Amino acid sequence: MQHKPHKFGYSPCWGRVFYTLVTLGAKFFVVGLFTKAIEPVVFTSVAHYYALGQILRSRLLLDLARLLRKEMRVLGIETSCDETGVAIYDSDTGLLADALYSQVEVHADYGGVVPELASRDHVRKLLPMIRQILADTALQAGDIDGIAYTAGPGLIGALMVGGSVARSLGYAWGVPTLGVHHMEGHLLAPMLEDNPPQYPFIALLVSGGHTQLVSVKAIGEYEILGESLDDAAGEAFDKAAKMLDMDYPGGPRIAKLAEKGEAGRFRFPRPMCDRPGLDFSFSGLKTFTLNTVAKERGASVLPDEQTQADIAWAFQDAVVDTLMIKCRRAIKETGLKTLVIAGGVSANICLRERLEKALAKLDAKVFYARNAFCTDNGAMIAYAGCQRLMAGQHDDLTIRAVPRWPLDTLPPLQSNQSALASAIEE
Numbered sequence: 574m575q576h577k578p579h580k581f582g583y584s585p586c587w588g589r590v591f592y593t594l595v596t597l598g599a600k601f602f603v604v605g606l607f608t609k610a611i612e613p614v615v616f617t618s619v620a621h622y623y624a625l626g627q628i629l630r631s632r633l634l635l636d637l638a639r640l641l642r643k644e645m646r647v648l649g650i651e652t653s654c655d656e657t658g659v660a661i662y663d664s665d666t667g668l669l670a671d672a673l674y675s676q677v678e679v680h681a682d683y684g685g686v687v688p689e690l691a692s693r694d695h696v697r698k699l700l701p702m703i704r705q706i707l708a709d710t711a712l713q714a715g716d717i718d719g720i721a722y723t724a725g726p727g728l729i730g731a732l733m734v735g736g737s738v739a740r741s742l743g744y745a746w747g748v749p750t751l752g753v754h755h756m757e758g759h760l761l762a763p764m765l766e767d768n769p770p771q772y773p774f775i776a777l778l779v780s781g782g783h784t785q786l787v788s789v790k791a792i793g794e795y796e797i798l799g800e801s802l803d804d805a806a807g808e809a810f811d812k813a814a815k816m817l818d819m820d821y822p823g824g825p826r827i828a829k830l831a832e833k834g835e836a837g838r839f840r841f842p843r844p845m846c847d848r849p850g851l852d853f854s855f856s857g858l859k860t861f862t863l864n865t866v867a868k869e870r871g872a873s874v875l876p877d878e879q880t881q882a883d884i885a886w887a888f889q890d891a892v893v894d895t896l897m898i899k900c901r902r903a904i905k906e907t908g909l910k911t912l913v914i915a916g917g918v919s920a921n922i923c924l925r926e927r928l929e930k931a932l933a934k935l936d937a938k939v940f941y942a943r944n945a946f947c948t949d950n951g952a953m954i955a956y957a958g959c960q961r962l963m964a965g966q967h968d969d970l971t972i973r974a975v976p977r978w979p980l981d982t983l984p985p986l987q988s989n990q991s992a993l994a995s996a997i998e999e
């Protein structure tokens with residue numbers, strides 16, 4: 574069943590306004606009958622005060638104001654991998670609540686995310702977390718105007734959990750539901766901050782599964798300028814950390830260890846920087862790290878602590894330098910003056926500082942989200958979904974997940990087709 578998008582953006586509140594008007598009318602009529610039997614003057618004043626009291630007590634004025642101002646309050650659900658994230662975003666007042674649960678301990682013994690365990694844990698955690706943020710914000714189901722969930726890319730089972738819950742709640746609550754692209758969520762996360770970037774801009778998406786440079790004209794108007802031909806930057810951090818016997822996620826651990834590292838003891842390669850273009854490759858760097866660790870450890874299991882820190886420093890320096898060189902190139906080539914960095918690796922302090930310094934020389938500025946919104950979270954999905962829901966996009970009742978989904982196939986905001994609908998059509 575395909576809902577027709579409302580020309581002002583679909584909003585379920587009209588049903589509630591209608592219901593409130595009908596019930597108020599009925600109450601008014603009953604009170605009128607009762608008081609009229611006593612005395613006409615008493616009837617008029619009592620009935621008027623009663624009606625006024627009822628209107629003030631009901632949500633009628635609030636709903637009408639929100640409808641006329643085309644506001645929406647959206648529940649966001651993120652379950653693409655090993656984090657369960659939920660949030661409520663209000664287009665008028667901003668982020669109302671968000672909660673995150675990480676499955677890192679569930680997968681710790683296996684050395685990577687086990688898809689089946691991930692799906693089961695999302696099933697266990699998702700509904701209680703939704704109940705919890707509704708309770709924390711003192712909101713009820715009727716206060717939610719739309720639901721956005723991550724429809725891909727990601728692990729199919731994990732995505733299906735979020736999709737099933739979102740679609741079912743949407744159906745039960747009578748509100749529109751929309752599948753959101755996970756990387757669009759990451760890309761828009763800095764919009765949740767106090768001083769958000771202005772369009773157009775260049776986005777560097779650096780996460781566990783992606784490394785992409787994207788030209789962003791507006792929401793849904795994306796052109797991929799370059800991307801990793803093999804490992805993602807976050808994946809390279811995780812693998813390097815594993816070589817030094819550190820747990821997942823490796824990025825923050827390498828960054829911490831690198832603080833004690835000595836600059837210049839090792840020099841790691843800057844892959845693909847000596848040739849034109851904006852693509853990346855991190856698998857060679859991974860092999861270089863493996864060889865360095867093997868050479869330095871000698872007969873023991875690991876190199877000594879200082880050597881480990883020096884390796885971490887050199888590895889981080891190489892990744893950050895490579896990303897910085899390509900970002901600088903993208904800024905020069907496009908003439909754009911704004912760079913947005915998003916995804917887990919954008920939490921890296923060294924990357925932020927190096928980019929800020931390099932781009933200041935080009936008169937360009939760097940924007941990023943607070944650390945909690947660099948990695949997976951529900952807030953970015955609620956925000957991205959809210960923008961598209963307000964533009965009138967929403968999906969039909971089918972529960973769908975898209976494990977592989979190129980970012981540049983997403984429709985613009987003005988499209989009368991949702992992102993998920995266009996992905997299915999491809």
Ligand SMILES: Nc1ncnc2c1ncn2[C@@H]1O[C@H](COP(=O)(O)OP(=O)(O)OP(=O)(O)O)[C@@H](O)[C@H]1O
Pocket residue numbers: 654726727755759779780781782783806807808810811822823824825828916917918919920921922947948949
């Ligand atoms: N401070 C940091 N420095 C470097 N890397 C970091 C830092 N913090 C997190 N990371 C890395 O970010 C990655 C997780 O980010 P994110 O949650 O965005 O990725 P993902 O959701 O697994 O992948 P994708 O979004 O591509 O599907 C991990 O690889 C982690 O090591």
Ligand SMILES: [Mg+2]
Pocket residue numbers: 755759780781948949
């Ligand atoms: Mg992610």
